[in-house]
Amino acid sequence: MSDDAVSPQRDGAQRPSDRTASQSQRMADNSGSKLTTAECWHLVESRNLARLAVIRADGTPDLFPINYTVHAGNVYMRTGSGGKLRNLTAHPAVAFEVDGVDDTHHWSVVIRGTATEIQIDSEVAASGVRAVSTADPAHKPHFVRLNATSITGRRFPKDARRAAAPPGARHDAPLPPVPPAGPGKPQPIPHFPPPPSS
Secondary structure, eight states, X not given: OOTTOOOOOOTTOOOHHHHHHHHHHHHHHTSOEEOOHHHHXXXXXXXSEEEEEEEOTTSOEEEEEEEEEEETTEEEEEEOSSHHHHHHHHOOEEEEEEEEEOSSEEEEEEEEEEEEEEOOHHHHHHHTGGGOOOSSOSOOOEEEXXXXXXXXXXXXXXXXXXXXXXXXXXXXXXXXXXXXXXXXXXXXXXXXXXXXXX
């Protein structure tokens, strides 16, 4: 065969470059979309449970589930007199995350800002934070305002991971069997190993 000869391509066969382009397109179509600021606030206002990331006294991060309400563009929370309040006072820069799911999408919103304990009765009353119910029955006499400096969010199709995977990928396969737990050990959760790094 001469150097410039080209091997015939079977009818219907997909070249590697075509497969790569096709996979990239699937990933782009299912990588999610950014939410507008108005959409972010609408979703935050539709929930009452979030995660609050704070910095501890030793400089390491910590994460708390938190019930909240929204008023006048700020997030309001109740808390007790323990470590969370001490950390917020010493390191007021925090991150706040809310997520959820609707009929077709998963979504996540992250607020970054400054947390401040409020002691002005008129603000406490106007915000409605006294009426926030919490899962923790402990007494929570302190009220905290989160002043948002940024709010961002994304929405992802429910089937994004499966749709982005090439046909026959492990996402389309059943989960591997779970080995029996040893004495005194919790039952393992079925899972796939992480994908190899490219």
